[in-house]
Amino acid sequence: MTTQQAEFDVDTTVTPAGEGRYAAQLAPGWKVGGGLNGGYQLAVVGTAISTHLADKPDPVAISAYYLSAAEAGPATVDVEVKRAGGRMSTVAAELKQGEATRLTVLATYSDLDRFEGDVRTTATEPDLPPREECVGRADVPSYVLEMAPLMSRFDMRFPRDQAGWTTGQPSGRGRFQAWFRLEGEREPDPLSLLLVLDALPPVTFDLGVMGWAPTLELSAHVRAKPAPGWLKVQHRTRNLAGGMFEEDCEVWDSTGRLVAQSRQLALAPRPA
Amino acid sequence: MTTQQAEFDVDTTVTPAGEGRYAAQLAPGWKVGGGLNGGYQLAVVGTAISTHLADKPDPVAISAYYLSAAEAGPATVDVEVKRAGGRMSTVAAELKQGEATRLTVLATYSDLDRFEGDVRTTATEPDLPPREECVGRADVPSYVLEMAPLMSRFDMRFPRDQAGWTTGQPSGRGRFQAWFRLEGEREPDPLSLLLVLDALPPVTFDLGVMGWAPTLELSAHVRAKPAPGWLKVQHRTRNLAGGMFEEDCEVWDSTGRLVAQSRQLALAPRPA
Numbered sequence A, B: 001m002t003t004q005q006a007e008f009d010v011d012t013t014v015t016p017a018g019e020g021r022y023a024a025q026l027a028p029g030w031k032v033g034g035g036l037n038g039g040y041q042l043a044v045v046g047t048a049i050s051t052h053l054a055d056k057p058d059p060v061a062i063s064a065y066y067l068s069a070a071e072a073g074p075a076t077v078d079v080e081v082k083r084a085g086g087r088m089s090t091v092a093a094e095l096k097q098g099e100a101t102r103l104t105v106l107a108t109y110s111d112l113d114r115f116e117g118d119v120r121t122t123a124t125e126p127d128l129p130p131r132e133e134c135v136g137r138a139d140v141p142s143y144v145l146e147m148a149p150l151m152s153r154f155d156m157r158f159p160r161d162q163a164g165w166t167t168g169q170p171s172g173r174g175r176f177q178a179w180f181r182l183e184g185e186r187e188p189d190p191l192s193l194l195l196v197l198d199a200l201p202p203v204t205f206d207l208g209v210m211g212w213a214p215t216l217e218l219s220a221h222v223r224a225k226p227a228p229g230w231l232k233v234q235h236r237t238r239n240l241a242g243g244m245f246e247e248d249c250e251v252w253d254s255t256g257r258l259v260a261q262s263r264q265l266a267l268a269p270r271p272a
Helices: A007-011 A038-053 A142-147 A149-153 A190-196 A203-207 B007-011 B038-053 B142-147 B149-153 B190-196 B203-207
Strands: A014-016 A021-026 A058-066 A073-084 A089-097 A100-110 A119-121 A154-157 A175-182 A215-222 A231-236 A239-241 A244-252 A258-267 B014-016 B021-026 B058-066 B073-084 B089-097 B100-110 B119-121 B154-157 B175-182 B215-222 B231-236 B239-241 B244-252 B258-267
Touching: A007 A038, A014 A038, A021 A038, A038 A058, A038 A073, A038 A089, A038 A100, A038 A190, A038 A215, A058 A190, A058 B058, A058 B100, A058 B215, A073 B100, A100 B058, A100 B073, A100 B100, A100 B215, A142 A149, A149 A154, A175 A190, A175 A203, A190 A215, A190 A258, A203 A244, A215 B058, A215 B100, A215 B215, A215 B258, A239 B258, A258 B215, A258 B239, A258 B258, B007 B038, B014 B038, B021 B038, B038 B058, B038 B073, B038 B089, B038 B100, B038 B190, B038 B215, B058 B190, B142 B149, B149 B154, B175 B190, B175 B203, B190 B215, B190 B258, B203 B244
Parallel strands: none
Antiparallel strands: A014 A021, A021 A073, A058 A100, A058 A215, A073 A089, A089 A100, A119 B239, A154 A175, A175 A231, A215 A258, A231 A244, A239 A244, A239 B119, A244 A258, B014 B021, B021 B073, B058 B100, B058 B215, B073 B089, B089 B100, B154 B175, B175 B231, B215 B258, B231 B244, B239 B244, B244 B258
């Protein structure tokens, strides 16, 4: 470990700017399609809320409604406490650039170390081949990388049989799984999971629908603090209808624990 | 059809009470455990938003954070438009009783008739036996019915092999499916689906954990207008950890179409 701050930490830095207000500088590296990645924006808002609540630093549940496309440059996050509880607090927050609201958020935060107890789970982690046998960024078509500078902010490794979209042969199942790690081996934590849940290409790539998919709404649950190391991420959709699809994401840590779940409703990209 | 209003419509009636404010009368019949059912509260808020937006009457996505237990009696819903779009509008809303906020909500509404297009789905409706072969309200233990007057507001029919909790023999799988219909054969619509998504007993019953489970957060997507007739509802959980569990719900209409999806994060009931 060096003392140099990881890119993710630099780019999600917030500084107090008045009562319940935090200033941020949205970084161009998180661009995808026509705007900045939704997961990145959520991580910026999530960091402001964490700073505001101090003794409840971890998102437990967070819901974001995306109102307009964010651009690189200055932004503010306003945080308003709706309920301050002993164990959990609930807030509303908004990310703004000038007069434009980018996303509006509700969230419940706590200290995840307080959540001990029984784990009863039927969810099992994805069974992925070793990373060196997987398809990585080098195999992603250049036109995809050009649309998504975002993809240079992390390392991702897809099992060959789930990377059909990189070779124009999507599976049509509406599912993919991947290894995931932030650049600079920045270790995962509850706030960076907010990015991870919406960082990979839309699962509609696996249906052969290329192009970015604007998120209308995304709700995330952070279920435990992630252990250091590579994450496993799974995206899945079951219902593309009326021009919209739901995308479920699950994130597993290096110990095989399910650490985050999300569901979003997104607009299907129009076929090129 | 008679001209008499169905119970659900009477109990979710809102009347304008000033700029962006609506008055409601929360009805005692929707009680469950220590408060009023969360789906019922969401339907009341959803009705106020629908009234407020007029030409965008249907919830597309709605996220609710539950802050305190609601009681029967007068309540207000405040609706604030965050973004008024051509096809969709996003609002914040709060349900209050006196000074106490019961739930705080973000939602995007539209007119679901506008969402035509391709349906590509791998989701398949539950395969349920005929209703007359199912377990209904008459088979539910009286102590459950006493905790949940709510259950007299609708007809529900569980396949015998998924109703183990009624006889003290839960399956342990964390899943159940049921036929569902509101009392008085009140036909489903987008607003009543908000109730349906959170009306059945918590899926933790199927894990043998009896007792009600307070919702922290629930996000719902209404994917299409439901056809008249009986609905099929499926509840599932995969991860009970740290005293919380996620509960996914899906609702299918009588034509076999997936019309609504939700996920909630709830506190696990403490074993009695």
